[in-house]
Amino acid sequence: MSQGEGGRSQEAFEYRDITINTVEKASDLYIQLEKLGAGKFGMVYKLQEKATGKIRAGKYFRTRTSKEREAACKEVELMNLLHHPRLVQSLAAFQSQTELVLVLEYIAGGELFERIVDDDFEHTEPTSIQYVRQILEGIQYVHRQSIVHLDLKPENLVCISKNSHWIKIIDFGLARKLDPDTPVKVIHGTPEFMAPEVIAFEPVGFTTDMWSIGVICYILLSGDSPFQGDSDMETLQNITAAQWEFEEETFSEVSQEAKDFISQLLQKDSRCRLPSDQALAHPWLQKTEQSGTKALSKERMRRFLACQKWQKTGNVLLALKRLSRLSCKLDDPVTAPSAPEKGGISQCSLQNQWQFQWALFFS
Numbered sequence: 225m226s227q228g229e230g231g232r233s234q235e236a237f238e239y240r241d242i243t244i245n246t247v248e249k250a251s252d253l254y255i256q257l258e259k260l261g262a263g264k265f266g267m268v269y270k271l272q273e274k275a276t277g278k279i280r281a282g283k284y285f286r287t288r289t290s291k292e293r294e295a296a297c298k299e300v301e302l303m304n305l306l307h308h309p310r311l312v313q314s315l316a317a318f319q320s321q322t323e324l325v326l327v328l329e330y331i332a333g334g335e336l337f338e339r340i341v342d343d344d345f346e347h348t349e350p351t352s353i354q355y356v357r358q359i360l361e362g363i364q365y366v367h368r369q370s371i372v373h374l375d376l377k378p379e380n381l382v383c384i385s386k387n388s389h390w391i392k393i394i395d396f397g398l399a400r401k402l403d404p405d406t407p408v409k410v411i412h413g414t415p416e417f418m419a420p421e422v423i424a425f426e427p428v429g430f431t432t433d434m435w436s437i438g439v440i441c442y443i444l445l446s447g448d449s450p451f452q453g454d455s456d457m458e459t460l461q462n463i464t465a466a467q468w469e470f471e472e473e474t475f476s477e478v479s480q481e482a483k484d485f486i487s488q489l490l491q492k493d494s495r496c497r498l499p500s501d502q503a504l505a506h507p508w509l510q511k512t513e514q515s516g517t518k519a520l521s522k523e524r525m526r527r528f529l530a531c532q533k534w535q536k537t538g539n540v541l542l543a544l545k546r547l548s549r550l551s552c553k554l555d556d557p558v559t560a561p562s563a564p565e566k567g568g569i570s571q572c573s574l575q576n577q578w579q580f581q582w583a584l585f586f587s
């Protein structure tokens with residue numbers, strides 16, 4: 225099967241099921257170029273294939289421990305189930321003594337939200353509909369494979385080129401395959417985009433991703449983040465309370481259908497959220513180009529992006545502070561978390577948040 229629709233301005237290649245190459249090294253076949261990103265797993269570098277000169281991305285996982293090796297292999301395994309034009313494709317994998325290199329198609333355009341705020345990029349409700357439709361098409365396919373992404377956020381939505389409106393979903397590092405008989409609970413994610421069930425450490429499902437799409441869509445149309453508090457803890461509390469609204473000022477140019485679409489995703493009860501099939505059939509996504517072509521605010525979106533960058537550096541300090549407080553509390557039997565509290569966030573989920581801060585600290 226080839227990439228088909230949406231891959232036009234991009235190199236077309238055959239979808240591959242990859243097996244991990246333990247004979248050759250990635251450096252035998254690829255030249256490592258500049259760094260593209262970093263994560264808790266390791267680094268992402270631009271690569272050039274020696275035989276063809278083609279540009280790729282290489283996700284370098286540290287695999288010194290068996291846990292690290294398992295996590296990397298799991299991402300390779302999941303990527304083998306995900307062949308769709310709206311999802312980043314894997315092309316090869318190499319395992320050496322201490323690292324696994326996952327070779328991916330290179331997606332050149334950078335983060336969608338960064339493109340949107342460029343002066344020459346049109347940002348209207350119809351263009352937003354195009355993006356949301358593409359996200360949903362990708363996620364509908366992911367869910368049909370019984371996989372949840374669990375880390376949908378603007379950073380993981382990238383444009384295929386600098387001036388393209390075609391996007392792809394990347395980063396299946398937290399994705400999980402769901403089995404109806406085995407509940408899956410997770411303690412990771414990014415506060416602003418986490419669904420209430422993740423914070424409450426309850427089982428996740430396909431509609432956990434739909435909540436995150438609701439948050440992304442809210443920010444896309446208004447430039448405002450619906451649950452953002454002054455600290456991660458406040459953000460998590462706002463999500464738990466499912467406290468959000470359409471601000472008069474920021475949503476004045478946004479249609480009623482768009483608001484209805486968001487409302488049907490930002491439902492605290494995961495069973496009440498639209499699944500991907502129904503979301504794709506929502507009247508807002510059926511709207512044509514003619515309607516609502518007013519430009520949406522890029523200024524607020526710019527502020528949102530600046531705030532995200534600042535938070536990334538701030539998080540480590542915050543995590544350190546919380547960690548020192550946590551270690552005092554856990555040493556003290558009087559203040560150590562025990563039974564759940566009534567109302568607000570339970571002690572149990574507070575404990576999860578601390579664990580979450582641990583995860584952040586090590587990321």
Ligand code: ATP
Binds near residue numbers: 262379
């Ligand atoms: P994890 O959540 O698994 O710890 P992460 O968010 O750190 O991972 P990725 O999102 O997969 O990992 O990669 C980190 C960054 O590297 C991305 O935000 C993006 O900037 C860049 N990147 C990743 N894959 C590609 C790709 N295929 N093409 C271009 N850039 C990429």
Ligand code: MG
Binds near residue numbers: 379380394395
């Ligand atoms: Mg990422």
